[in-house]
Amino acid sequence: xxxxRGELRRSRVxxxxxxxxxxxxxxxxxxxxxxxxxxxLLLGETTSGVVTFEDGIPVLAYDTEREVGGRDGxxxxxxxxxxxxxxxxxxxxxxxxAHEVEAxxxxxxxxxxxxxxxxxxAEQTVDAAPAARRDEGRDQSAVEAFLADADAIEEIRSEAxxxxxxxxxxxxxxxxxxxxxRDSAAIEPGTDSR
Amino acid sequence: xxxxFAVASGKGGTGKTTSTLALGMALAEDYDVTVIDADxxxxxxxxxxxxxxxxxxxxxxxxxxxxxxxxxAVYERFGMSVVPCGTSLAAFxxxxxxxxxxxxxxxxxxxxxxxxxxxxxxxxxxxxxxVVLADRIVVVLQPTVPxxxxxxxxxxxxxxxxxxxxxxVFNRVRPDENVDKIAEQxxxxxxxxxxxxxxxxxxxxxARREGKPxxxxxxxxxxxxxxxxAAARLDVRDGDGRDVAERFKSAVVxxxx
Ligand SMILES: Nc1ncnc2c1ncn2[C@@H]1O[C@H](COP(=O)(O)OP(=O)(O)OP(=O)(O)O)[C@@H](O)[C@H]1O
Ligand SMILES: [Mg+2]
Numbered sequence: 318x319x320x321x322r323g324e325l326r327r328s329r330v331x332x333x334x335x336x337x338x339x340x341x342x343x344x345x346x347x348x349x350x351x352x353x354x355x356x357x358l359l360l361g362e363t364t365s366g367v368v369t370f371e372d373g374i375p376v377l378a379y380d381t382e383r384e385v386g387g388r389d390g391x392x393x394x395x396x397x398x399x400x401x402x403x404x405x406x407x408x409x410x411x412x413x414x415a416h417e418v419e420a421x422x423x424x425x426x427x428x429x430x431x432x433x434x435x436x437x438x439a440e441q442t443v444d445a446a447p448a449a450r451r452d453e454g455r456d457q458s459a460v461e462a463f464l465a466d467a468d469a470i471e472e473i474r475s476e477a478x479x480x481x482x483x484x485x486x487x488x489x490x491x492x493x494x495x496x497x498x499r500d501s502a503a504i505e506p507g508t509d510s511r
Numbered sequence: 512x513x514x515x516f517a518v519a520s521g522k523g524g525t526g527k528t529t530s531t532l533a534l535g536m537a538l539a540e541d542y543d544v545t546v547i548d549a550d551x552x553x554x555x556x557x558x559x560x561x562x563x564x565x566x567x568x569x570x571x572x573x574x575x576x577x578x579x580x581x582x583x584a585v586y587e588r589f590g591m592s593v594v595p596c597g598t599s600l601a602a603f604x605x606x607x608x609x610x611x612x613x614x615x616x617x618x619x620x621x622x623x624x625x626x627x628x629x630x631x632x633x634x635x636x637x638x639x640x641x642v643v644l645a646d647r648i649v650v651v652l653q654p655t656v657p658x659x660x661x662x663x664x665x666x667x668x669x670x671x672x673x674x675x676x677x678x679x680v681f682n683r684v685r686p687d688e689n690v691d692k693i694a695e696q697x698x699x700x701x702x703x704x705x706x707x708x709x710x711x712x713x714x715x716x717x718a719r720r721e722g723k724p725x726x727x728x729x730x731x732x733x734x735x736x737x738x739x740x741a742a743a744r745l746d747v748r749d750g751d752g753r754d755v756a757e758r759f760k761s762a763v764v765x766x767x768x
Contacts, residue, residue, distance in 0.1 A: 455655055455685075455688075457692075460654055460655060460656055461696065463660075464693065464696035464697055465696065467699075470663065477663065478667045484639075490672070494671055494673075498670070498671040498673075
């Protein structure tokens with residue numbers, strides 16, 4: 318894939334890709350960010366990828382080591398831990414050709430979700446995206462894949478259970494918690510608890 | 512008999528208010544239905560029900576000094592009893608969420624079905640109260656990952672308070688989407704049943720502009736059919752009105768922000 322060389326704005330190691338994505342969204346960057354997860358480097362692997370942006374909204378992703386684009390490409394450089402992020406600015410017109418590679422395009426919220434696990438930022442990004450792009454995340458196969466991952470779903474649920482319990486005490490609603498929720502033991506998902 | 516349902520979603524804009532009024536109208540064919548705008552921080556049911564200029568609203572019932580009678584905030588509309596909520600931020604801040612329990616309990620005395628239009632949030636006591644107070648929740652989802660994920664969260668909150676899931680409504684389903692597979696998969700995690708798959712429809716938006724529930728504005732629309740189907744699938748249970756009142760005794764504790 319060819320992305321025209323841009324003007325380097327800044328390059329630094331960050332703990333969380335979300336910070337970079339948020340900054341890029343705020344400044345409405347048109348250009349690209351090269352991500353280089355640092356932990357992978359330590360392991361002697363080179364992992365790097367690039368996400369391009371139009372007015373702060375992610376357009377496409379490409380794993381430059383494996384040479385894979387799109388959502389799969391994005392997952393290739395989604396490595397937890399510190400990552401070097403090099404932010405480059407490019408003219409919109411210069412990116413137009415690259416942005417036509419349909420197979421490498423990603424829904425606007427995906428980088429925040431995949432690289433940073435930040436659902437809220439993903440949502441804010443989608444909200445800020447032009448109408449034509451807002452529906453791109455509505456990919457039925459993505460929904461099916463999400464629902465097929467029982468472990469990930471159980472994690473969402475148990476996190477929510479814990480949060481619910483913690484907040485109940487905060488709000489003085491402890492005594493209306495269902496008995497099994499009051500116990501610290503894990504609750505069977507989906508049980509009829511009344 | 513009364514059963515209280517919270518119509519909830521976690522994510523904003525999935526169609527809770529639309530669904531609350533549509534289910535309410537459909538259920539009103541067979542039951543005495545009272546619909547309450549329990550989204551006290553971002554009330555908008557009044558706009559959907561042509562009650563923009565309602566004098567007394569739920570807010571008035573939740574403020575201590577005001578001695579409005581509950582019945583003053585009840586409006587007979589479209590075959591249902593509708594309790595709108597005002598939109599003033601000042602009134603919301605003055606409102607004591609704990610009083611919602613008493614209001615709901617009083618309304619429960621005269622109804623078969625209570626529908627609580629619930630907020631798209633879980634971050635405050637007033638936001639979770641509808642789910643705490645209800646017997647069961649109806650989860651309104653869009654067939655997207657964020658919506659499903661937030662729906663799961665609401666359900667966990669509800670279950671923590673002993674509130675079960677009556678079922679799931681998939682809303683705003685596009686013509687090219689087939690939710691059967693998604694509904695089947697989601698059924699493994701959500702309680703109750705898939706109540707309906709409601710298509711994306713211009714009639715829904717037009718109804719909102721008219722200030723009428725969908726079933727009043729466009730009863731023949733496929734979306735209206737889907738909501739009637741959902742209502743028919745809801746097996747309303749005989750509850751005891753006092754249950755609602757006895758639940759969550761600690762709600763009198765004022766909320767600290
Ligand atoms: N099936 C549908 N087809 C088309 N538009 C719809 C449909 N359902 C809801 N809408 C529209 O989506 C918007 C949000 O709907 P609604 O107000 O019912 O959602 P909500 O979940 O109550 O939102 P909030 O979280 O803000 O309270 C409205 O403009 C409504 O007209
Ligand atoms: Mg609403």
